[in-house]
Amino acid sequence: MVQVTRTIHAPVEEVFAVLADGWSYASWVVGASHIRGVDDTWPEVGARIHHSVGPWPCTIQDTTAIRAIDPPHSIELDARLWPIGAAVVRVELRAIDPTSCEAVMTERAVRGPSRLVPHAVQSLPLVPRNRESLSRLADLAEGGYRGARAEGRDA
Template sequence: MVQVTRTIKAPMHEVFAVLADGWAYASWVVGASHIRGVDDTWPEVGARIHHSVGMWPLTIQDTTAVRAVDSPHSIELDARLWPIGAAIVRVELRATGPTSCEAVMTEEAVRGPGRLMPPALQAVALRPRNRESLSRLADLAEGGYMDAREGSQEQ
């Protein structure tokens, strides 16, 4: 299992709002390139994001499904990228103050060839990508994502 942590200068509920918006998935998940659809029930357990991964025209179309959710504290995803495999990804948020929180992202390959990689090799491959994903998540939350969403809903 690979784990990365980042302090985010935004309230926990605002960070979770980014996670709860399936259409924002490709904005913070490194490798996701296009969202084709989001189930209306996202982020409820069982809901899916239909996404493409990779650079066009060499993309793989697959889905990511919610395995568990405890708003605004955590979300656990079954992230698929077949034929490479699938991983369980969990993002936990812990308040560190009224306007900040700590995000902890863990990922574990559970199906496919990726599961056969030794843990140390998985860490080398996944840690930089997951650090960048948390950096993008932080950028969205700190950069006024909630303000932009609220403004677009008023129109």
């Protein structure tokens, strides 16, 4: 299992709002290039995001589904990328104070050929990719939070 952590300067609820918006998936998940559709039941268990991965014209079309969800604390996804395999990705949010939180992202290959790759080798691309994903998640959440505060709305 690969794990990365980041402090995000926005409340847990603001960060979770980004996770709960299936259409934002390609904005924060490194590698996801296009969202083709989001099930109407998103973000409920079993709901799926229909996405493309990779640069055009070499995209792979697949889905990511919710395995478990505990708003606003965590979401666990079944992220598919066939023929490479599938991984379970979990994002947990822990409040540091009312205006910031810690995001912990874990990923482990569970199906397909990627499951056979040694952990140390999997970590080489996954750690930097997942750090960048959390950085993008932070940018979206912090930007929304700052925008809401600037407009005088409760974030």
